[in-house]
Every structure is written in structure tokens, then in C-alpha cells.
Amino acid sequence: MKKTFILTIIFLVLTSLNAQTVTYDDVAVIVNDNSQASIEIGNYFKEKRSIPEVNMIHINCSTDERVDSTEARSLINQVSNYLTSNNIASSINYLVTTKGVPYIYDAGNCDTVPGFWECSPIDQELTMVINHEENILSNSVFNNPYYDTLVPEFIQEENTFYLVTRLDAYTVDEVKTLIDRSGPDIKVDMSSAQFVFDVAFASDTSATSPFVFVIQRGNEFVQSKGWNSIYDPESGTFITEASNVLAYYSFLFQPSNKVLNFQWLRGSIAFLGMSSSAFTFLHAQNPYNDLILADLIAEGACGGIGFFGPYFMHAGTIWPEIVLNKYTYGLDTIRQSNLYFNLAESYYQSISRLPSVQIIVGDPKTSIVLGDPNDINEYDRIALFKAFPNPADANLTIEYEIKENTPVTIKLYSLFGTRVYQHNESAQFGKQSHKIDVSNLPKGLYIIELETNGLKTREKIMIR
Incomplete structure (x- = not known):
């Protein structure tokens, strides 16, 4: 009975929240510097989604769609080395490959039944790039812990793999x-x-x-x-x-x-x-x-x-x-x-084992809500609202941008709806920053809320 009551509270807290501001701080984009198409698409996506420069992973590899094991291994190693050397392996949840980055490891006979099992999508191999290195290009699989769950947000550190999608089509346009x-x-x-x-x-x-x-x-x-x-x-x-x-x-x-x-x-x-x-x-x-x-x-x-x-x-x-x-x-x-x-969470929720044989195309954070399609999206109206690092263990930094001098309230809620922090200030026009000490808070999922002029924006935060 107690477990049922707790789960009910969690559901009510989550369903009581309005639209949140979505950031791309946990998205890394893989760009092949040997491909003009990859460079152009990577830059376009970065600008449109305000992706941090440190999250742009530049590699050098073939521009062919299919490559052999040597080329595939080099590509994967370049991505792995960048994530670890720039200390972003744990803060990234999504990897996005671009047109011009090879996406099929071809052992030479992928079009036959025996040969098919010697081949794999490089995009799917990248799901394992940090925590499952021993499985890469080995034809071995593991059960997807994220399969068909009701976990409200994918976090790589908890699931031990990345969600990988691709930005590709016939043309750059x-x-x-x-x-x-x-x-x-x-x-x-x-x-x-x-x-x-x-x-x-x-x-x-x-x-x-x-x-x-x-x-x-x-x-x-x-x-x-x-x-x-x-x-x-x-x-x-x-x-x-x-x-x-x-x-x-x-x-x-x-x-x-x-x-x-x-x-x-x-x-x-x-x-x-x-x-x-x-x-x-x-x-x-x-x-x-x-x-x-x-x-x-x-x-x-x-x-x-x-x-x-x-x-x-x-x-x-x-x-x-x-x-x-x-x-x-x-x-x-x-x-x-x-x-x-x-989009990425929905597709990966339907894949029972990784790496799979599927290629997933699209902006990983595409999502839908009910409303008039002609209205401007909440995402388009809000200039900036970021909370990082996520997950956080000591200090949480809140960055936001407002269009006028106005009172601002920042609140932090536990998943049970308890307000554990509140800060009020008269903020000035432009970009602002505020730090919160979360070192004494219990580990778990929290909701950070920023309110100004009656507009509330929220984001989920993991404290570890």
C-alpha cells in the first residue's frame, strides 16, 4: 500500500507540471571534417539548438557510407577519446551522427545471410562507446535496460549506453x-x-x-x-x-x-x-x-x-x-x-537488445504536445534556460535570459513535490547566472523551476 501511495504522488507531481524548456547540453554531435556535408549540417544543428562547442566532436575518417573494420574502429575510438579527454562522457546522453559520417560496418558480404551477422550499423555500435567497449564490433549484444519502461527521462549513466540518432537524407538541404x-x-x-x-x-x-x-x-x-x-x-x-x-x-x-x-x-x-x-x-x-x-x-x-x-x-x-x-x-x-x-527515447524504448540493426534518423529531442500547430512553440519563445551540470553533485548552475528588468523566482522541488530551495531576485535585462549548493540534498530526481512574469519553465535535474 505504501509503495502504491508513493508512486501515485510521483505521478501527480509529474503530471502537474507545465511545459518545460528543453536544452541540448546533453547532446553531442559527430562531424566528419573530411565531409563538407557533415560540417554544414553539424554547424546548422549546433546553431539551431544552441549546442555547446565542447559537444561538437570532430573526427577524420572516410566519407563512404560503408567502411571496413579498421575504419570503423578508428571512427569509434576517436569519439570515445574525445568524450573522455574532454570530461563529457558522463554528461552526454545523446550522440548525433551527420551525413558524411560512415554508418555501416561492412565485413564484405552484408547482403548474404551468413555475412549479415558480420556487419552492423556504426551508429548502433556508438551506443556502447564508453561502457561496453568489449562488445563493439564483436557481434555480441546485451539486453536494453531502457526497453519499454516508464522512466520519465533517459540518463546515460543509469542505463550505461547512449541514445544515437542520425541527421541524414539525400541532400544537405x-x-x-x-x-x-x-x-x-x-x-x-x-x-x-x-x-x-x-x-x-x-x-x-x-x-x-x-x-x-x-x-x-x-x-x-x-x-x-x-x-x-x-x-x-x-x-x-x-x-x-x-x-x-x-x-x-x-x-x-x-x-x-x-x-x-x-x-x-x-x-x-x-x-x-x-x-x-x-x-x-x-x-x-x-x-x-x-x-x-x-x-x-x-x-x-x-x-x-x-x-x-x-x-x-x-x-x-x-x-x-x-x-x-x-x-x-x-x-x-x-x-x-x-x-x-x-523521438530517441520512443524508438529506443522499443528495441529490446543492443546494438540493434536499425538506423534511427532525426533530432533526438523532437517531441509533440497537443495544441494549435500554427502557434509558436514554448521552446521557440524562451531564449535561454539551462541548469548544469546534469547530473549534479555539488553546485548546480542556473543560466537564463530575460527581455526586461523583472522579478525572477527560482525553485527546486523533489520528485515528491516538496520545495527544497527558493531564491527571489530582481533580475536585469539579458543573461543571468545563479548557483545552488546541492551537496546536502539526497540523491535523486528533482525539478528546477524558473518563474518570471507568470511564465514558468522547468527542467528535470538528477542529483547524485
Whole structure:
């Protein structure tokens, strides 16, 4: 009974919080200095998300999408050495690779059944770059401790791995468009947003088809939450021309015209379960003209997951009800909560073992909230609000920027809703900084709140 009561308090505290300011201080971007595309994308993402310079990891490697073990090992070692030598290994939760950084370790025969197991996505190998070095490029896996949990925020030190996503598309401009249409707290109108589940590929569209069964479960889940969906298992018609698409889910190979003609919403995500749906992000390397993840990004999808090689069913299934449950968590009850999952968290919550065979594309901190899509996001309105280091063990520094001279209140709450610190000041226009001694506070998750002119912004902080 006591445990139930405590969990109820935690849930009520989390669900009572309004939108928080999301920072990218725990995001590191990997840039290949031999690739102009990688440099341009890295700089663009850094400027758009205010990523600290120290979090920009510059490496020198091949610009090919596929590399051998020597090149892959060199790339991974450069990232590992940078994280440790700059003392940011424990403060980084997300790694973002960029177009121009190799992403497939190719043992030479990835397109055959035996050879497939000798190959792997470098992005996924990077999940283990600090705490699981012995597993890198070894074909060994470990169970994902973050799999299908309700942990409100991913912290690398607790889970012992990084969440890795990629900024890639056919062109640099398409990547920039993806960045512009992504980010935290994208507003979505639940009454018009649509989830598309396509089963036209299947030779057996009966409920016994394993592919159709997976997609059917996803459709049933989103409908149970009150979302709109398009799902037509009977006609066998390839779904095109859909509007207000928030998510797309399909398996296997698609018709060769590669055109969906969807109208994708900001913050939209996709899943292509065909065997080689993310085997390239280069036009010239898609000889079969199959619909692949890069085609969806070119059309306007803001994130997606695909497989780098064949025989994906041997590696497990990404269940749509897990991904979509996390990405839309609580929105059916008009969520006003810090208990939410961003793009990277949602995808990795659905992967049971690491490293996986998936490539995940998108801004890792893209997330959605209910609201008018034409309104300016809270994230866009707030110039600056940072709390660091996170996790903290001695002093916590709060940095913020205000547009006028105004009273400011800074509060720190425990996860149980108890206010453990408050500071009031008359702040001056511009950037401000304030330090809090947290050395005597119990370890755990806390909420830091800044209030000015009736606007409250919050961020989760771990004290260790």
C-alpha cells in the first residue's frame, strides 16, 4: 500500500507540471571534417539548438557510407577519446551522427545471410562507446535496460549506453528542412492528425500474417487512444495522398514509384520494416528504386527508423504500440506533464537488445504536445534556460535570459513535490547566472523551476 501511495504522488507531481524548456547540453554531435556535408549540417544543428562547442566532436575518417573494420574502429575510438579527454562522457546522453559520417560496418558480404551477422550499423555500435567497449564490433549484444519502461527521462549513466540518432537524407538541404521541422514540443492537433498503417505489400493480408498482425496491433492501439488512423487490410491498395500524417508504419518492399505524396506534419515519424530500408542515403545507391527511409525524409517526415541490411526478422520486431505509446504518451488525456518521451527515447524504448540493426534518423529531442500547430512553440519563445551540470553533485548552475528588468523566482522541488530551495531576485535585462549548493540534498530526481512574469519553465535535474 505504501509503495502504491508513493508512486501515485510521483505521478501527480509529474503530471502537474507545465511545459518545460528543453536544452541540448546533453547532446553531442559527430562531424566528419573530411565531409563538407557533415560540417554544414553539424554547424546548422549546433546553431539551431544552441549546442555547446565542447559537444561538437570532430573526427577524420572516410566519407563512404560503408567502411571496413579498421575504419570503423578508428571512427569509434576517436569519439570515445574525445568524450573522455574532454570530461563529457558522463554528461552526454545523446550522440548525433551527420551525413558524411560512415554508418555501416561492412565485413564484405552484408547482403548474404551468413555475412549479415558480420556487419552492423556504426551508429548502433556508438551506443556502447564508453561502457561496453568489449562488445563493439564483436557481434555480441546485451539486453536494453531502457526497453519499454516508464522512466520519465533517459540518463546515460543509469542505463550505461547512449541514445544515437542520425541527421541524414539525400541532400544537405533536406537535412536542414528536417531540423527546421523538428524539435521539442511540436504542437499537434489531435482531431486532424493521422496515423497511416499500410499492409498493401503483404501477399497474405489475413490476420494470420505476422506482418499484418504487427501493424494491426498498432492500429488498434492508436484508435483506442482516440487518434485517427488509415488502415485498409482488405483492398490491397497502396496508400498515397494522405494528409496530416503524424506517423507511418509499413513492412517489406514497396512499389517502385517511391511516391507517397503525403502531407507530413511537423514532428512526424516513420517506420519502414523492409529489410534494407536504410541501406543508403544516396540516390545513386538505390538501384532497385525501392521506397526507403531517405524517400520519406525527402517528402517531409521528420524522423524514422529503418534497417541497414537484409533478414531483419532475425533481429526482432519494432512493435508500433510501444513506439507510438511512448511518442504520444498521455496526449489522449491532454497531457500537461514532464512525463513524456522524445523521438530517441520512443524508438529506443522499443528495441529490446543492443546494438540493434536499425538506423534511427532525426533530432533526438523532437517531441509533440497537443495544441494549435500554427502557434509558436514554448521552446521557440524562451531564449535561454539551462541548469548544469546534469547530473549534479555539488553546485548546480542556473543560466537564463530575460527581455526586461523583472522579478525572477527560482525553485527546486523533489520528485515528491516538496520545495527544497527558493531564491527571489530582481533580475536585469539579458543573461543571468545563479548557483545552488546541492551537496546536502539526497540523491535523486528533482525539478528546477524558473518563474518570471507568470511564465514558468522547468527542467528535470538528477542529483547524485
